[in-house]
Amino acid sequence: MDTKEYHLEPLPSFRGRKGPLLVIIMDGVGIGKKDAGDAFYQAHPTNLNTWMSETKEKGLYTELRAHGIAVGLPTDGDMGNSEVGHNALGAGQVFSQGARLVNDSLETGEFFETENWDKIVGETARTNQTIHLIGLLSDGNVHSHIEQLFKILDGIVKTGVKKIRIHPLLDGRDVPPDSGLLFINQLEEKLKSLETDGKIDAKIGSGGGRMYVTMDRYESNWDIVKRGWNAHVRGFVDSIDITKDYPGYFTSATKAIETARKVYPEKQDQYNPPFVIVNDENNPIGKMNNGDAVINFNFRGDRAIEISKAFIFEDFAYFDRIYTPDVKYSGLLEYDGDAHIPTIFLVPPPKITNISAKYFTAMKIPSFAIAETHKFGHVTYFWNGNNTGYINSGYELYEEIKSEPNEMIESHPEMRADEVTERLLQIIQSKKYKYIRVNYANGDMVGHTGNIKSCIRAVKKLDECLKKVVDATLSADGIVVITADHGNVEEKLDKKGNVKTSHTLNPVPFFILDSNYKGEYQVDTSKIEEPGISNVIATVMNLMGYQAPGFYEKSLINFN
Ligand SMILES: O=C(O)[C@@H](CO)OP(=O)(O)O
Numbered sequence: 001m002d003t004k005e006y007h008l009e010p011l012p013s014f015r016g017r018k019g020p021l022l023v024i025i026m027d028g029v030g031i032g033k034k035d036a037g038d039a040f041y042q043a044h045p046t047n048l049n050t051w052m053s054e055t056k057e058k059g060l061y062t063e064l065r066a067h068g069i070a071v072g073l074p075t076d077g078d079m080g081n082s083e084v085g086h087n088a089l090g091a092g093q094v095f096s097q098g099a100r101l102v103n104d105s106l107e108t109g110e111f112f113e114t115e116n117w118d119k120i121v122g123e124t125a126r127t128n129q130t131i132h133l134i135g136l137l138s139d140g141n142v143h144s145h146i147e148q149l150f151k152i153l154d155g156i157v158k159t160g161v162k163k164i165r166i167h168p169l170l171d172g173r174d175v176p177p178d179s180g181l182l183f184i185n186q187l188e189e190k191l192k193s194l195e196t197d198g199k200i201d202a203k204i205g206s207g208g209g210r211m212y213v214t215m216d217r218y219e220s221n222w223d224i225v226k227r228g229w230n231a232h233v234r235g236f237v238d239s240i241d242i243t244k245d246y247p248g249y250f251t252s253a254t255k256a257i258e259t260a261r262k263v264y265p266e267k268q269d270q271y272n273p274p275f276v277i278v279n280d281e282n283n284p285i286g287k288m289n290n291g292d293a294v295i296n297f298n299f300r301g302d303r304a305i306e307i308s309k310a311f312i313f314e315d316f317a318y319f320d321r322i323y324t325p326d327v328k329y330s331g332l333l334e335y336d337g338d339a340h341i342p343t344i345f346l347v348p349p350p351k352i353t354n355i356s357a358k359y360f361t362a363m364k365i366p367s368f369a370i371a372e373t374h375k376f377g378h379v380t381y382f383w384n385g386n387n388t389g390y391i392n393s394g395y396e397l398y399e400e401i402k403s404e405p406n407e408m409i410e411s412h413p414e415m416r417a418d419e420v421t422e423r424l425l426q427i428i429q430s431k432k433y434k435y436i437r438v439n440y441a442n443g444d445m446v447g448h449t450g451n452i453k454s455c456i457r458a459v460k461k462l463d464e465c466l467k468k469v470v471d472a473t474l475s476a477d478g479i480v481v482i483t484a485d486h487g488n489v490e491e492k493l494d495k496k497g498n499v500k501t502s503h504t505l506n507p508v509p510f511f512i513l514d515s516n517y518k519g520e521y522q523v524d525t526s527k528i529e530e531p532g533i534s535n536v537i538a539t540v541m542n543l544m545g546y547q548a549p550g551f552y553e554k555s556l557i558n559f560n
Pocket residue numbers: 028080081082083142143173174303444
């Protein structure tokens with residue numbers, strides 16, 4: 001429950017500094033092993049290295065957990081990600097996250113007993129229609145989990161549905177870059193086992209790579225969603241994605257992926273072109289019809305919102321859907337708690353309450369947040385507990401710097417860091433904002449390419465930009481807090497020396513730069529059992545001269 005009043009008491013002995021408090025999230029920058037796969041180390045970021053060693057000496061540095069239970073995931077084997085990371089950073093508390101809530105609901109069986117389950121699955125069984133499942137097919141546990149899909153499939157069959165079509169999106173971003181076929185094989189096995197008694201017809205209908213088909217986010221590129229709509233709903237592949245060697249229509253997903261590998265050896269799974277499965281008569285077997293139902297089996301929202309809008313908005317102007325069958329659509333979770341997208345969902349989302357922005361705005365603290373498109377929702381929507389929009393526009397300004405397309409990240413790993421920095425410098429110099437947060441996307445977005453050379457350039461650019469904003473903040477008598485939401489760029493080779501494209505289990509750095517520092521406080525985590533990124537915002541509140549709410553995870557600093 002949200003508390004009724006958002007008030008922060010001043011600290012008795014520390015009033016904060018005159019200038020702004022700047023929080024920098026270096027997305028996807030963890031502490032690595034200083035080895036060949038550690039692109040952070042390989043980049044020799046002069047400024048970051050200097051700050052880290054100086055703050056270590058002053059007792060203003062620590063390392064924080066950013067994965068597993070510390071951020072509300074099911075186990076400590078789960079790597080961190082931007083959603084849970086920014087949720088923990090912005091809320092200062094740890095909530096059970098989607099991955100865990102879905103597991104629990106499936107475990108207790110509650111999942112199959114809700115009104116919405118009956119509306120979507122029960123109704124489909126009664127009307128003898130088809131259920132379609134769209135989502136990311138892997139065990140990455142960032143957006144989805146294949147084991148959850150399998151349990152949902154069992155439930156669908158048990159409820160009496162006879163016809164099932166899966167529209168899997170290949171991952172390669174939370175799992176090894178070319179592991180797609182492994183998961184497709186597991187899915188084919190599962191579908192075969194459901195079909196054994198001859199009464200169930202369960203098949204793959206269409207698919208593609210997550211970064212090219214369906215899973216766009218923050219309106220970076222609606223064409224991605226359009227490709228997904230075409231493949232999943234219409235059973236159609238645009239001619240632009242068809243060549244003599246890659247015909248777009250295949251008799252199995254395995255054939256589609258094997259063909260893509262041959263024709264486009266440079267493309268990882270995440271960029272696999274769309275494919276549609278056809279029968280002997282060349283008709284798409286997964287085309288949607290009036291009365292069918294659709295379940296999006298992703299639990300994470302950012303990359304599920306746009307396709308959800310395509311299904312549920314009557315007036316939809318982002319692209320011409322051409323064919324809009326009357327289907328019932330459901331998310332695994334509610335993806336946007338503010339805009340209520342989608343309206344039907346199978347598991348209630350985490351209740352992320354009493355987020356820091358409610359306190360900062362109630363205290364009338366002018367706040368500013370900025371990132372480029374790929375991470376814009378991270379410092380706003382995720383930061384604010386999966387709510388889009390302002391908490392109180394009277395005291396907040398959010399700005400997005402338009403990103404370049406995904407395809408450019410590897411060859412231009414500097415991304416839009418310069419533009420973000422330029423705008424940030426104007427904001428700092430304007431002296432209008434007391435609390436500023438920024439996400440630099442480079443470490444993470446370039447980390448996902450697995451290209452170490454690009455990653456090194458990304459870290460160098462990050463280092464150069466941070467120097468500018470740190471200098472500006474410190475000369476304005478402010479304080480800078482630098483941390484990250486999870487690791488990525490510091491571990492780009494797996495144990496066998498293969499390219500790694502995913503996040504990591506590594507801790508992240510946390511340090512405080514304060515040019516007016518006279519020993520008033522120190523980082524002291526001795527009383528915190530497992531210091532994690534959920535401890536950051538209470539620390540920020542302290543550095544601004546306020547006590548954090550008592551139920552927040554403890555501050556990382558003590559005052560002398
Ligand atoms: O790109 C994404 O969707 C995820 C990886 O699946 O990365 P992040 O959590 O950093 O946004």
